[in-house]
Structures are given as structure tokens and as C-alpha cells.
Amino acid sequence: SYVLTQPPSVLVAPGQTATITCGGDKIGSQSVHWYQQKPGQAPVLVIHYDSDRPSGIPERFSGSNSGNTATLTISRVEAGDEADYYCQVWDGSNHPNYVFGTGTKVFVL
Amino acid sequence: QVQLVESGGGLVKPGGSLRLSCAASGFSFSDSYMSWIRQAPGRGLEWISYISRTSTYTDYADSVKGRFTISRDNTRNSVFLQMNNLRAEDTALYFCARNYGDYDPYFDYWGQGILVTVSS
Numbered sequence: 001s002y003v004l005t006q007p008p009s010v011l012v013a014p015g016q017t018a019t020i021t022c023g024g025d026k027i028g029s030q031s032v033h034w035y036q037q038k039p040g041q042a043p044v045l046v047i048h049y050d051s052d053r054p055s056g057i058p059e060r061f062s063g064s065n066s067g068n069t070a071t072l073t074i075s076r077v078e079a080g081d082e083a084d085y086y087c088q089v090w091d092g093s094n095h096p097n098y099v100f101g102t103g104t105k106v107f108v109l
Numbered sequence: 110q111v112q113l114v115e116s117g118g119g120l121v122k123p124g125g126s127l128r129l130s131c132a133a134s135g136f137s138f139s140d141s142y143m144s145w146i147r148q149a150p151g152r153g154l155e156w157i158s159y160i161s162r163t164s165t166y167t168d169y170a171d172s173v174k175g176r177f178t179i180s181r182d183n184t185r186n187s188v189f190l191q192m193n194n195l196r197a198e199d200t201a202l203y204f205c206a207r208n209y210g211d212y213d214p215y216f217d218y219w220g221q222g223i224l225v226t227v228s229s
Contacts, residue, residue, distance in 0.1 A: 090212075
């Protein structure tokens with residue numbers, strides 16, 4: 001099965017930029033989606049198709065994808081951005097088709 | 110507005126069964142693929158099953174294949190997960206979600222989740 005690897009945690013000060021990576025073999029050839037999950041809540045889609053923001057998601061959230069790494073960037077980090085973040089791909093070549101990354105906890109100092 | 114509301118969770122003994130339900134509203138349910146995704150305590154997200162619009166296609170993660178069955182009723186805007194032969198490792202928060210996208214799909218709507226605890 002396809003494996004997506006994320007760093008367990010990222011620490012960032014308010015107002016700074018958080019960078020969350022998602023590593024996978026040739027992930028740049030696939031579309032990557034990102035979810036934010038706050039404690040006790042359901043995940044919320046924040047980026048789809050590598051870099052598109054759903055309606056209602058602040059412009060501070062952006063994404064990119066190339067080679068073996070996809071990246072979620074949160075600019076001007078706020079306390080409310082503290083959450084777990086998961087990347088996800090659909091891999092038609094392997095089973096299971098739907099794969100989530102290992103997850104990254106963003107701590108806002 | 111869009112709502113996905115799960116029900117049917119609870120405490121069950123190993124080897125037991127549960128049937129989860131997810132009631133959808135606010136979007137075209139019959140035009141949507143649906144999935145169940147779970148999250149064990151303190152762990153990450155695990156997709157476990159999906160069902161196509163007319164139930165023609167289903168798929169399961171290896172961890173639940175042969176024990177769980179997904180189904181839907183488009184007249185009731187609901188999707189179900191029949192869970193048999195439950196194990197301690199099935200203990201998790203179970204989410205239903207809508208699959209979206211004609212290619213490389215993602216999950217745009219999620220329920221709040223329902224807790225399933227498997228313990229003697």
C-alpha cells in the first residue's frame with residue numbers, strides 16, 4: 001500500500017509561517033488534499049487538488065506538490081490554527097485507494 | 110446546510126456486532142459516493158469503506174474486509190455500516206463522509222463521528 005509520511009509535530013510562533021510536509025513516492029504525480037482536525041471535532045478540508053482552497057478557508061492556507069513531497073503552508077499563524085493536519089491521496093494503483101498521511105500536530109507557541 | 114449525523118455506536122463485547130447509520134441532508138445524497146473513516150484513540154485517520162451512488166461498487170480496507178458491510182438507502186438519504194466479529198482494535202471514532210471529485214477524490218463533508226468501543 002501507498003505510504004504518506006508527515007512529521008509528528010511542528011512548532012510555530014504566532015505570526016510566523018508553519019510548513020507541513022507530506023512525503024510519498026512520486027507524490028507530485030498525484031493530487032493531494034489536506035484536512036485540519038481540532039480536538040473533539042471532525043476533520044475539515046482546507047486544501048484540495050494540491051493548492052485549491054475550499055470556500056471559507058482563509059488565504060493564509062496554501063499548498064504545493066512536486067517530486068516526492070507535498071507541502072501545506074500556513075502563513076501568519078494564529079492560535080486557532082493549532083490542530084492536527086492530515087494529507088490524503090487517492091491511489092488507483094494500490095489498495096487501499098484512499099490513503100491518509102500519518103498526521104502532523106501544529107503547536108502554536 | 111449540509112449535515113451528516115452518525116448513530117448506532119456504543120460499547121460492545123469482542124465478537125459482537127453493531128450497525129452504524131449516517132443520515133445525510135443538504136446535498137444530493139443519491140449523486141454521491143459515501144465513505145466510512147475511523148480514528149482510533151490518539152491515532153490518525155483510516156479510510157475503511159466506500160459505496161458508489163447506486164451501491165454497484167463497494168470497497169473495504171483489508172483491516173475490516175469480510176467483517177464489515179457498507180450499504181445505503183437513497184430513499185432515506187442514509188448510509189450504513191454493519192460491523193460483525195468486532196475486535197478490540199476496532200475501537201475508534203467512526204466518521205461518515207462524502208467522497209467528492211471525478212478524479213483523485215477527497216472528502217468534503219464529514220459527520221461529527223460516533224464512538225465504538227469494543228471491550229469485555
